[in-house]
Amino acid sequence: MIRAVIFDVGETLTRDDRYWAAWADWLDTPRHTVSALVGAVVARGQDNAAALDLIRPGIDVAAEYAARETAGRGEQLEEVDLYDDVRPALTALRQLGVRVVIAGNQTARAGELLRALDLPADVVATSGEWGVAKPSEEFFQRAVDAGRAAPGETLYVGDHPANDTLPAAAAGLCTAHLRRGPWGLLWAEDPNVVATATWRIDSLAELAALVRP
Structure with missing residues (x-):
């Protein structure tokens, strides 16, 4: 039971539509590109966040989250x-x-x-x-x-x-x-x-x- x-x-x-769209806009990358890269890392069996590293190698995701919040472009739900x-x-x-x-x-x-x-x-x-x-x-x-x-x-x-x-x-x-x-x-x-x-x-x-x- x-x-x-x-x-x-x-x-x-x-x-996750708006979540990835927000990352695309923050990284100044076309939304279609981000969606395609998310699909690519999923197919590889990697975590979704690996897509961000493909766009900006070595990205500090936690630091970027904090920067987005400071800029008034933080998480929305x-x-x-x-x-x-x-x-x-x-x-x-x-x-x-x-x-x-x-x-x-x-x-x-x-x-x-x-x-x-x-x-x-x-x-x-x-x-x-x-x-x-x-x-x-x-x-x-x-x-x-x-x-x-x-x-x-x-x-x-x-x-x-x-x-x-x-x-x-x-x-x-x-x-x-x-x-x-x-x-x-x-x-x-x-x-x-x-x-x-x-x-x-x-x-x-x-x-x-x-x-x-």
Whole structure:
């Protein structure tokens, strides 16, 4: 029985369109170029942030984040950035008595912006706030603690196999691989993903039926 569901953020709950567009504008690079480079690093199995290093080799991402904030061009996260199935899916899970946790690899500022959206979730936290990031085992332990359920009664939902479903499964959690976003679509049929994921879904709207007692 699933008692807690933990959600990744980027391309699980939120669209990354404006996120990458903002980086393109900040680095004075055409948005199409940035999108293409993100696709290239995804195909290589690299983290998305590797695209920034291709544009500006040796870039200090943390320093650039700080510079963007100082310039008034920092992170933004608004209702328009949420996928349409997010609020209904999270609401349905809470109505079932499932504890809902949002925990992804984002900055502390992103955590503030997520909480400002007042999503139907019991806990909203980010790697920047916890000081530990996916795919580390410690991150998933923190997430399980936030869910207040045993690992086998906890479901982690995400699009990124290397950061989400594979390490979550290794930590003893149930997993749902979401087929959306570059990672979710490109790696959907990877044998490790197919063999490891408890469920493979196309929409968060499927979750309530899957975890219903």
